[in-house]
Amino acid sequence: MTGSDGPHREPGSDVRAAGSASERAREEEERAVEQALALVGGADRSSRSDRSGGSGEPPSRGRDTRGRRGPRDEDLDAGRSSNTHADRSRDPQAHRSSDSAPYDGRDNDPRDGRAASATAPAPGSEQPPLLDRALPGDPAKTSPPPPSWDRARAVAARAGRGGPPVTIRLPLDRAPGHVLAEALGALTDLPSFDTSAMDGWAVAGPGPWAFEAGAGLLAGRGPAAALPDGTAVRIATGARVPPETTAVIRSEHAHVDEARGLLHARRSVVTGQDIRPRGQECRSGEHLVPAGTVVTPAVLGLAAAAGYDALPVVPRPRVDILVLGDELLNAGLPHDGLIRDALGPMLGPWLRALGAEVSGARRLGDDAGALRDALASSDADLIVTTGGTAAGPVDHVHPVLDALGAELLVDGVAVRPGHPMLLARLSPDGPCLVGLPGNPLAAVSGLLTLAEPLLAGIAGRPAQDPYRALVHAEVHGHPHDTRLVPVVHRPGRAGGRDHVAPLRYNGPAMLRGIAAADGLAVVPPGGVRSGTEVEILDLPWAPATPWTEGCFT
Numbered sequence: 094m095t096g097s098d099g100p101h102r103e104p105g106s107d108v109r110a111a112g113s114a115s116e117r118a119r120e121e122e123e124r125a126v127e128q129a130l131a132l133v134g135g136a137d138r139s140s141r142s143d144r145s146g147g148s149g150e151p152p153s154r155g156r157d158t159r160g161r162r163g164p165r166d167e168d169l170d171a172g173r174s175s176n177t178h179a180d181r182s183r184d185p186q187a188h189r190s191s192d193s194a195p196y197d198g199r200d201n202d203p204r205d206g207r208a209a210s211a212t213a214p215a216p217g218s219e220q221p222p223l224l225d226r227a228l229p230g231d232p233a234k235t236s237p238p239p240p241s242w243d244r245a246r247a248v249a250a251r252a253g254r255g256g257p258p259v260t261i262r263l264p265l266d267r268a269p270g271h272v273l274a275e276a277l278g279a280l281t282d283l284p285s286f287d288t289s290a291m292d293g294w295a296v297a298g299p300g301p302w303a304f305e306a307g308a309g310l311l312a313g314r315g316p317a318a319a320l321p322d323g324t325a326v327r328i329a330t331g332a333r334v335p336p337e338t339t340a341v342i343r344s345e346h347a348h349v350d351e352a353r354g355l356l357h358a359r360r361s362v363v364t365g366q367d368i369r370p371r372g373q374e375c376r377s378g379e380h381l382v383p384a385g386t387v388v389t390p391a392v393l394g395l396a397a398a399a400g401y402d403a404l405p406v407v408p409r410p411r412v413d414i415l416v417l418g419d420e421l422l423n424a425g426l427p428h429d430g431l432i433r434d435a436l437g438p439m440l441g442p443w444l445r446a447l448g449a450e451v452s453g454a455r456r457l458g459d460d461a462g463a464l465r466d467a468l469a470s471s472d473a474d475l476i477v478t479t480g481g482t483a484a485g486p487v488d489h490v491h492p493v494l495d496a497l498g499a500e501l502l503v504d505g506v507a508v509r510p511g512h513p514m515l516l517a518r519l520s521p522d523g524p525c526l527v528g529l530p531g532n533p534l535a536a537v538s539g540l541l542t543l544a545e546p547l548l549a550g551i552a553g554r555p556a557q558d559p560y561r562a563l564v565h566a567e568v569h570g571h572p573h574d575t576r577l578v579p580v581v582h583r584p585g586r587a588g589g590r591d592h593v594a595p596l597r598y599n600g601p602a603m604l605r606g607i608a609a610a611d612g613l614a615v616v617p618p619g620g621v622r623s624g625t626e627v628e629i630l631d632l633p634w635a636p637a638t639p640w641t642e643g644c645f646t
Contacts, residue, residue: 239505239512242542242575242615248503249516249543252525253550258407265397268388270448271406272553277381277392280400283374286316287334291367293343294356295334298322301355310335325356334368341367375399385555387448407553412444413473414454415464417480418531419487421456435533435604436479440540444477446633447545448552459487468497473524474551477544480531482513490515490528499526503543507574510601511538516547535601538577541613541630561626562614563592568627570620579610580629593629607632 240248260274289295295310296302302325309327310317319336320326328334328341340362348357375381381395388396388404396404414437421434437454444451452473457463459481468476481490494501494517502525503516514535515528527544529536549556565583570576580593593614598605607613615628 239507240503242506242508242577245503245506245508245516245542246546249527250546250550250556252502252516252518253547253552255550258551258553260405261408262403263406264403265393265401268396268404268406269390269393271388271404271409272448273382273384273386273388273392273404274407274553275405276384277386277396277399277401277404279375279377279379279381281377282372283398284369284371286371287338288312288369289328289330289332289334289341289367290369291341291343292330293328293341293367294325294347295320295328295338295341296325296356296358296362297335297337297339298324300325300362301350301357303354304349304356305354338368339364343367385553387554407551409448409450410474410548410551411472412449412451412475412477412548413467413471414440414444414451415467415476415478416454416456417459417464417478417489419459421458423456436529436531436536439533439604440477440479440536443540443633444544444548447548448554449475449548459489461489461493464489465493465496468493468519468526471524475544475547476519476524476526477540478526478528479536480529482515482528482530494519494526506539506542508538508542509571509574509576511535511542511577512574514539514543516543530601532601533604534579534599534607537604537607538613541577559628562629563590564595564614564621564625564627565592565623566595567623568595568614568616568621570616570618573618575618576616576620577613577630578616579606580612580614581610582612593627 239245258274263271289310294302294304297320300323302323304325304327307327309329310332311329312331314332316333317326317335320338322337325342326335334341342356342358342362346359348359350357381399382392386392388406416434416437418434420431421437422431423434423437425433427433434456437456441451441454455467457467464478464481478490481488484491497519499517499519501515501517503514505512506514508514510532511530511534513528513530515526517526517528518524519526525547527539527547529539529544546556562582564580568576568578579596579599581596583592583594585591593612595614596606596610599607611632611634613630613632615630617627621627
């Protein structure tokens with residue numbers, strides 16, 4: 094039967110058609126996600142072979158100005174995207190389905206997480222050879238998911254370890270804070286001769302011992318004559334012990350009979366007591382500390398004792414800081430929509446604590462031309478930018494990197510706060526760039542996720558062994574991403590284990606929590622319950638002071 098409103102339909106046909114269309118859309122979306130995951134994870138070898146000219150071999154990297162060779166493509170496929178990425182969606186969560194678990198939004202970051210719709214390429218422009226390009230009006234095509242926090246850190250570390258580090262020799266007074274480029278070997282025995290460990294008497298044979306009045310043996314003097322059996326001589330700490338000496342008797346353990354010219358021991362005498370024998374600490378040529386050790390004051394003292402006047406070290410990585418944003422004030426109180434710049438004052442000291450040589454922060458505002466000029470003219474090993482990493486109308490970092498032909502190694506990370514962070518290499522022979530989000534704690538997250546392992550690799554520092562600690566509180570997690578939460582270490586009570594306590598004020602725009610922290614807890618997706626062990630990232634300075642417990646926990 095037909096009606097005036099349209100053709101006849103079988104009962105339920107609308108439902109079946111809708112279900113079929115929904116099923117087809119779901120299948121297309123799943124295929125797109127699989128393609129994107131294959132590209133990001135390096136599984137799609139055939140497409141990679143096509144992009145490398147059919148040979149299947151990744152293009153080689155040129156040697157940079159400091160002697161390091163860039164990492165191979167297969168080492169960096171964890172977070173890579175095409176050089177041409179202005180036509181892709183900037184939303185780092187675009188890969189996630191709409192029915193994912195809800196999140197309470199406490200880590201939402203309006204400045205960091207702004208997303209823009211993808212824009213079509215200009216007519217005649219070259220299309221990037223990627224299958225994961227998100228096109229307007231095509232929900233089945235999605236951006237690849239950002240790498241996990243662990244993978245992003247691994248990519249940054251490999252980028253820093255692109256080749257053998259440069260070695261320079263610095264005099265001892267300039268070496269502290271640098272990293273040893275070579276293992277430190279002893280140039281002499283330590284001590285280089287038998288010395289007295291105490292002020293007292295050098296004796297030979299059994300006592301009592303005859304002695305002659307006088308000053309005796311002092312440190313810094315040449316060798317003395319052999320000591321005959323049954324005799325003693327006064328000796329100072331550090332003085333060369335005469336040949337044939339049996340032991341040194343401390344002054345307080347000796348009784349001097351001035352009238353008879355005899356020395357008596359108040360305690361039993363053991364052969365070799367209070368003598369530092371030659372080579373007790375090390376023998377010539379013995380390795381004292383390995384390459385990659387930071388030259389601390391103690392290492393400096395050991396090197397001097399072992400005969401060094403200069404040390405082979407890796408130059409400190411040179412870092413430029415570029416602060417972006419027209420809304421930032423250099424001084425005074427916030428007013429009229431303007432806010433104080435917190436990152437400019439903070440990043441320099443933080444990067445120096447990580448072993449970098451840092452120039453003063455430059456404030457560029459939201460000026461794409463100024464940013465491009467600054468990047469093109471930098472001779473630093475690493476450029477750190479703040480803000481502008483999302484896709485808002487004045488977020489210029491991605492377009493400027495496109496214009497310079499930079500290679501994105503990490504474009505967004507599955508971590509909160511700070512997910513829009515990025516890592517790029519400006520050219521095969523040029524510096525790296527770490528783009529930090531504009532919110533302060535989000536920027537700290539980017540600093541620890543990308544800049545710290547990158548700088549460690551450039552400086553030749555070995556990777557730090559991760560450690561875990563109990564957390565004494567339930568810590569909420571993001572449904573999909575890792576969270577970095579400021580924590581403070583607490584001693585165990587009544588014989589209990591030491592633990593960490595999460596701190597309040599841990600939103601992406603807040604610094605109050607991290608200012609009281611001595612570490613960050615790496616909270617996996619979904620969160621953790623109280624009593625769970627979590628990985629801890631230590632901060633490079635002293636622990637928080639005791640008064641923080643009442644204020645922040």
